[in-house]
Structures are given as C-alpha cells and as structure tokens.
Amino acid sequence: MSTPAPLRRGWTTGACATAATRAALLRLWGGDWPETVSITLPRGERPVFAVAHRAEGPGWAEAGIVKDAGDDPDVTHGALIVARVREAAGGVSFRAGEGVGMVTKPGLPVPPGEPAINPVPRAMMEEAVAEIAADLARAPDVEITISVPGGAALAERTWNPRLGIKGGISILGTTGIVRPFSCAAWIASIHRGVDVARAAGLYHVAGCTGATSERVVQALHGLPDHAMLDMGDFAGGLLKYLAKHPVPRVTIGGGIGKITKLAQGAVDLHSARSQVDFAALATLSGVAEVAGANTALEAARLAPDLGQRVAEAALARLSERFGIAADGSPIAFDVVVIDRGGAVLGRAA
Structure with a gap:
C-alpha cells in the first residue's frame, strides 16, 4: 500500500x-x-x-x-x-x-x-x-x-x-x-467569540455542536447572536479558554452522540478522535440492550430517558472539571441534549 x-x-x-x-x-x-x-x-x-x-x-x-x-x-x-x-x-x-x-x-x-x-x-x-x-x-x-x-x-x-x-x-x-486541518482558525474564532461576549458584558453564552442545537438553545434561552459560540467538535477549545476567561453561565448543547462523548470525558468530539462507549451507556441507562446499539440515537430509542441521563452526566462532568475558573470564579453550566430533528431529549442545570 x-x-x-x-x-x-x-x-x-x-x-x-x-x-x-x-x-x-x-x-x-x-x-x-x-x-x-x-x-x-x-x-x-x-x-x-x-x-x-x-x-x-x-x-x-x-x-x-x-x-x-x-x-x-x-x-x-x-x-x-x-x-x-x-x-x-x-x-x-x-x-x-x-x-x-x-x-x-x-x-x-x-x-x-x-x-x-x-x-x-x-x-x-x-x-x-x-x-x-x-x-x-x-x-x-x-x-x-x-x-x-x-x-x-x-x-x-x-x-x-x-x-x-x-x-x-x-x-x-x-x-x-x-497548516491543513489544524483547526487553529476555528478554535481561534471560538476564543474571539468569548472575548467579544466578555467585552460586551454578557452573563450567559452557549457553545453548540451544530446549527440545529444552536437554534434550539438560542430559542430556549433567548440569547443574542453574539452569545452563540460555534463550538462544533471543539469542546476543549471552548472549555479550556473559558477556564482562563470565564463567563458566569454557559450552556452546552448538542446531539445525544456528541454530548454522550462529553459526558464520558472527551473534549474533542470528532468521530475520528472519540467514540461513544455503549457499554457505559447501558450502565447509565440501566437497559442492557443499549450495549448492542449502533448509534446513540438508537440507544435513546431503547432507553427513553437516556437523553436526560446523558444531560445530567455531562453536567456533572463539566461542573467537576471546568466549574471553577483559574481565577477562582464559578462557572454555572447547563446542558441541552437534542435529537436530529431538534426535539429536546434532556436538559440539566
């Protein structure tokens, strides 16, 4: 080859x-x-x-x-x-x-x-x-x-x-x-978005994995456009910058697959760099069949309350790892989990 x-x-x-x-x-x-x-x-x-x-x-x-x-x-x-x-x-x-x-x-x-x-x-x-x-x-x-x-x-x-x-x-x-596919420009744009939000005195910003979750989160919270941070797969790029440049309240929104990865400890949510642990999802949901699911959405169909459990697990992970900024100030997170059509599967705050 x-x-x-x-x-x-x-x-x-x-x-x-x-x-x-x-x-x-x-x-x-x-x-x-x-x-x-x-x-x-x-x-x-x-x-x-x-x-x-x-x-x-x-x-x-x-x-x-x-x-x-x-x-x-x-x-x-x-x-x-x-x-x-x-x-x-x-x-x-x-x-x-x-x-x-x-x-x-x-x-x-x-x-x-x-x-x-x-x-x-x-x-x-x-x-x-x-x-x-x-x-x-x-x-x-x-x-x-x-x-x-x-x-x-x-x-x-x-x-x-x-x-x-x-x-x-x-x-x-x-x-x-x-540098090809370094993603540096995207992450730099996330950082500048945080800088602009802070300079504008915004109390609440949101990082979402895609356009659908962004639309849902913005409608739920009534946030202005400049509060919406196009996080994509780069949760780490957003969260690590917020740890040094905090905003008091941060909503994280995304599909159940991406938020499951976040709940399981990943901060790079790209499919090539992190995967859903379905065995862990089965334990989280209490439904053994979830371990054999092919996708997180399929797992959610097998366990109807899984979206809520994932939201709560992701919130716990975020709060533990990023809930206190480097300057000692608290960051209050909330999480919104959606399906592909934009229906809310779970919310935790």
Whole structure:
C-alpha cells in the first residue's frame, strides 16, 4: 500500500497581504513590477508569492496575491488579496478597502473603528515597509489599503458577523502559514467569540455542536447572536479558554452522540478522535440492550430517558472539571441534549 502524500501547507491572508504590499511598494518607489516577491514570516521562513494583479495611478500602486490555503478547506482559498500603497505622513497606517471588515465591538485584538487587520499581519507589513524604505533611503510613511474582492460574501461564511466585524473578512495569521486541518482558525474564532461576549458584558453564552442545537438553545434561552459560540467538535477549545476567561453561565448543547462523548470525558468530539462507549451507556441507562446499539440515537430509542441521563452526566462532568475558573470564579453550566430533528431529549442545570 502506498503512503499517502503529505497535506500541502498554505499561506494566511496576512502573509498574502504582506506580499502584495511589498510588490506594490517596490513599484511605487520607482522599481519595475516584480513577477514574484519574497517575504519573511514571523518564524524566519521566506516563501515566494506570484504577483497576480497590478495597477497604478497618480501617487499609488497596488498589487494582488491569490491566496493559496494548501490542502486546508479555508473559506478564503483562491481569494485575491490586494494591497494599495501611497505615501502618507505619520508612519504606516491601515485602511479597509472592499471586502475587508471594520471592527465595531470591543474584545477583539484591534479596537472598534479599525480595519479588521490583526496585529501580526500589521507588524509583518510594517516590517516590509521598513525594510524597503531602508534599502531605498525613503521615509517609512505609507498608507496601506487592503481589499478582497468578494470578501463581504465570504465573510458571511465566517464568524465575523457575530463578532461585530462588518463589511468583509479579517486579515489574519500569527505564523503566516496555514497548516491543513489544524483547526487553529476555528478554535481561534471560538476564543474571539468569548472575548467579544466578555467585552460586551454578557452573563450567559452557549457553545453548540451544530446549527440545529444552536437554534434550539438560542430559542430556549433567548440569547443574542453574539452569545452563540460555534463550538462544533471543539469542546476543549471552548472549555479550556473559558477556564482562563470565564463567563458566569454557559450552556452546552448538542446531539445525544456528541454530548454522550462529553459526558464520558472527551473534549474533542470528532468521530475520528472519540467514540461513544455503549457499554457505559447501558450502565447509565440501566437497559442492557443499549450495549448492542449502533448509534446513540438508537440507544435513546431503547432507553427513553437516556437523553436526560446523558444531560445530567455531562453536567456533572463539566461542573467537576471546568466549574471553577483559574481565577477562582464559578462557572454555572447547563446542558441541552437534542435529537436530529431538534426535539429536546434532556436538559440539566
């Protein structure tokens, strides 16, 4: 049997924006348009990017890089990341062009009223400007406008609307590298969701495993959109962050299979990384036939009160492991278990 080829890495929007900035600035300050540009990433790697878009006018130049996310299913894969540069007094400043969002809520790494360009990409672009300015004996005084054609539509498939980022995507990245299926972006979005909820003074948030459980939980508790954290399979990513950045009340909602795993001690709920222990479910339910079930839903049909028992077991596990935050403050959990159609099988608080 042949060994599968390794998954291909990609580059973050921040890395692409930096490469585009470098290409545009080289042209603005009198050079020829480069075919490719190389940038230095935070850990010292120097990837090369092909310049896919070029334009210029009086006092400005812009370049674009097509984002290659490698083999990661990134929503911005294939997007054109454009940087327009022009000289402007006062150091390096940033503007949001078409398809790049503006921050409207506190709690994010950049304050309200600023373009959604995160600190590391900003630092990478500032370093690129400083390097070229030193080479060409120029003052490093540049206004950089980042645009992503179609970015507003892409943003609807991200957390940005809930995080209060309006009008487009964010320019992200801490290393410049997208690692396939690392899930780092999803977990980072969960963390930013907690940050925004805390900054807004929310007392109650909810982490749900999917759209159906989210709809049910939001209706049960009347929570605003920015209280809903798209936890997915990453219960650990949410719970461990809450332990250090607590919110007083947290609802966890999901299908009986996912919540059973949580009740049995798993915090990564993906089917490839955790499984339901049906023998333990049989003990929990008191129905021996449950041990031979193929799915948690089948087990629930065999033991009609199993959803409630799972909710109570999950609540006990959550309260024991995460009920006291690192600063000593309590976190009150409640659990909602549903079936595939959204019917509530169990609730515990």
